[in-house]
Amino acid sequence: MPAWDVLNAKHLLSRCLFGYSRKDLEKALSYSTVAEFVDKELLANRPLPVPPGDWITETPTNNSLEGDRYRTMTYWWYDLMLGEGTNMREKMTLFWHNHFVSERDKVGYPQHMYIQNNLFRRSAWGNFRQLTKDVTIDPAMLIYLDGRLSNGTTPNENYAREVMELFTIGIGNYTETDIKQAALAFTGWQVTGLNSVFNQSRFANINKTIFGKTGNYKYGDVIDLILEKPEAAEFVCRKLFKEFVFYKPNETFVKQMADIFRKNNYEIKPVLRFLLTSDEFFGAQYRGAKIKNPMETTIGILKAFDLTPTQMTPTADWAYIYSQTQALQQQLFYPPNVQGWVGQRDWISSTTFVTRGSLSDYIVNTMGNTRATQFKLINNPVNYARTYKTSEDAVKLVDDMVTVFLQFPISAAKRQTLISTLLGSTILANWSTSTPGAENQIKALLKAIMRLPEFQLA
Amino acid sequence: MNRKEFLQQLSLLSGGVAFGMGGTSVKAFAHNPFALNIEATNGKILVLVQLAGGNDGLNTVIPYENPIYYSKRANIAVKKENVLVLNSQMGLNPGMTAMKELYDSGKMTVVQNVGYESPNRSHFRSTDIWLTGSDANEMLDEGWAGRYLTKLYPGFPIQIPAQPMAIQLGSVESLLIQSDLGSTGVAFSNPTNFYNLVTGTTVDNEPVPETLAGEELKFMRQIATQSVAYSDIIKKKWDSAAKNLYTYPTTNLANQLKIVGELIGGGLQTPIYLTTIGGFDTHANQVVANATNTGTHTTLLKTVSDAVAAFQKDLEKRGLADKVVVMTFSEFGRRVTQNGTMGTDHGSAAPVFVVGSGVRGGILGRNPVLSDLDGNGDIKFEYDFRQIYTSILEDHLGVEAQVSRSIMGNKDFTGLPIFKMATSTLLVSNQDFTFDINAANPFITYTSVAYSLKKQMNVKIALYDMLGREVSILRQGNMGAGVYMEIIEGNRLVPGHYLCAMQCDAGQKVVRIIKA
Secondary structure, three states, rough: OOOOOOOHHHHHHHHHHHOOOOHHHHHHOOOOOOHHHHHHHHOOOOOOOOOOOOHHHOOOOOOOHHHHHHHHHHHHHHHHHHHOOOOOOOHHHHHHOOOOOOHHHHHHOOOHHHHHHHHHHHHHOOOOHHHHHHHHHHHHHHHHHOOOOOOOOOOOOHHHHHHHHHHHHHOOOOOHHHHHHHHHOOEEEEEEHHHHHEHHHHHHHHHHHHEOOEOOOOOOHHHHHHHHHHHHHHHHHHHHHHHHHHOOOOOHHHHHHHHHHHHHHOOOHHHHHHHHOOOOOOOOHOOOEEEEHHHHHHHHHHHOOOOHHHHHOOHHHHHHHHHHHHOOOOOOOOOOOOOOOHHHHHHHHHHHHHHHHHHHHHHHHOOOOOOOOOOOOOHHHHHHHHHHOOOOOOOHHHHHHHHHHOOOOOOOOHHHHHHHHOOOOHHHHHOOOOOOOHHHHHHHHHHHHOOOOHHEEE | HHHHHHHHHHHHHEEEEEEOOOOOOOOOOOOOOOOOOOOHHOOOOOEEEEEEOOHHHOOOOEEEEEEHHHHHHHOOOOHHHHHHEEEEEEEEEOOOOHHHHHHHHOOOEEEEEEEOOOOOOOHHHHHHHHHHOOOOOOOOOOOOOHHHHHOOOOOOOOEEEEOOOOEEEEEOHHHHEEOOOOOOEEEEOHHHHHHHHHOOOOOOOOOOOOOOOHHHHHHHHHHHHHHHHHHHHHHHHHHHHHOOOOOOOOHHHHHHHHHHHHHHHOOOOOOOEEEEEEOOOOOOOOOEEHHHHHHHHHHHHHHHHHHHHHHHHHHHHHOOHHEEEEEOOOOOOOOOOOOOOOOOOOOOOOEEEOOOOEEEEEEEOOOOOOOOOOOOOOOOEEHHHHHHHHHHHHHHHOOHHHHHHHHOOOOOOOOOEEOOOOOOOOOOOOOEEEEOEEEEEEEEOOEEEEEEEEEOOOEEEEEEOOOOOEEEEEEEEEEEEEEEEEEEEEEEEEEEOEEEEEEOOOOEEEEEEEEE
């Protein structure tokens, strides 16, 4: 069992949450073992959140409110991420959103995207078999991958292909014939109002041959046939590994995960628990090797400044995060295509890298700035520094802030640069948060820390 | 290093930015060993337009006299009277009036049935195949443009050219411009925004630990380096360009091409540009029922057609049309038989358009054979997509046949008669000396470089690692005319990439070698 110390706790939190605050870290370390923390906090079941509005049950009609409602729902999800505490349900909700992809521009009504988002949240670590079946006839998915239009005589292959290629077994484990036959089995489902309804007359009520087996299969049968293939468990476990550990998977370990996944009849929780308490997960080689996604970067900055959902003003603060995460290429409910966000190096381009830097500068600039229009409740720099016990010792303060903000160990030279940045024209012996100008020096330090490429690593 | 310091360093070095050159003595020579010639393409430029999602080729270049087309596509076929006639059999989608004009004036070549053996019908896999130039069953993580550019600039990434090697309009870097040595390009949507965003970005060249995280750090640093190095020149060239010589449509693709036109007009010498338009995955409702000359697909094609034609007109006004060629491509065509939802599922071969003043025009290839489809009901390919790449490399960008063959993975892809006349080969060796790798590469125990001198001159041949540090000097001195060879022993070299540079009074050349 991996040791439960600061380094390992930071690693676990930075991978399973959207960043963390010092309070979260203390809470994690109040448990005596990693397993205890994983069971009682990260994977603890919690009641579902209050929905983003009454409109979620409204029968879809074209009323030009879609744009505003998507915004409301996106801000609502930001709130849930920022307020997640030490529970990884929102991380898993995003994981499934990025796995069973639907895009708002094609789905249209936010009600449908809400129903799907709620399914992901309810099933965050439920049963993968059941989740895949539910997704197959989920209204948003029936719209997004054309299932609602498909019919038994001339089916549309869109969902049949993507469910195999991207959702369950991956390329190379099915034939074009399997896709064509599965497309027949998926027919009959349509969307009426907020519901999926089965229309027998549109269903291909005939025998289908999939993976060499023949029967008059329906949608659930296809999922069962797919999950009989050993590649399915490996496919999903590989994706979990890539999300939580490293984008180049350790195939031997993925097989161990898959073994557990199958033995537990595709229950997600046991495999997550296995992964998050394994020596592999805490391997030193993986520390700081994940490039944060834009939600981890932005929500993580807010958490590092101890901000909470009640301190956020949606129209100012969340609107800013919305525009910035959009620029960083991660708009919630709007993945780029059916493959979802690829992650890791795809997050970084000549434009997005520099945008990340301008974003952290911008947030720090609001500290102590009475004329700032965003993040009005963020601490002023001196008070923020004083939340660190070491605030009056420049070297220790730098070390402590680096501990909060960075997972990647920085070099002695960079540490020295950061210390000089904090000191400015002051000398070490004279450093105090009461020094005139300390405010700007603290801001300069915070900006410099977050401008380091190391800051982008979790 | 901040931008100012960085640019100072840039201006100190002729032709580009160098890293870790501090310990290298090049006093005997006028230039540093990696000085690169950005004009090696003679100013020729390739602009790619990626149609993401799988463009329905049969409803793009339409076999309007083929009864099978109308029987297999009863609800979605474009009627004969709506087709923009190219010849007695084929016509363009009614949305493509602007490209029809290009075709009529001989500025557009249509290459039919372009695909590859054992077509893959996954968007993502097939896109990778097109971008990397791989076989169907071959996984490459270098884009074909990335391979071209690292051949064009062998000093990369020790030294990056003074101007970007590739520019992508957008924010997620494409595999097209990736190489084993990192990204060869920059990605942005607007030069001014890009310039402003880069302000405040710092770059250091501290060694990174040899860990997984260190690799990711190195990757980010290289991206940041190029942002810092290029945001200035991009903005400067863009600012200096004449604007609005031609009015582009207001679509996103047209805007991308407008910026490309302005960058080229401003004198940026970047040889490769990538623009993208999505939405071609038309499984459902690609046409309007009973009005098949309208609908989603026609709108998309009109967007492409209008944008490309505007770009061509803009370049003509700038007097640069002979320098530039545009190629459209998509990961696959679509199924011949329509599905039941007024759309088409994933297919295989499809037409490619090559546009520019230098093309021959006309249609290449047979008309799609709809009576002899593959086992999946898709069109069999006639031309491998890499034949078009080969033509562009050799006949437009002026790459030697041997080099373009190696960019295409040392496989033979015969070029097609797309261009009026082949550009005289530009990547040729200097008249007064030659220098090249002469044995195994990659190598394990040893390899060698061979060189010849036409007259007596000063020569230095040295080996550098990828940080630009001189590993060893193979030869230095004044030498007479003749043919020579130097051995590079592998036993003292750590596996990886190295550069072997020859500098002499007549010029310099760099070759990249790999110790396995």
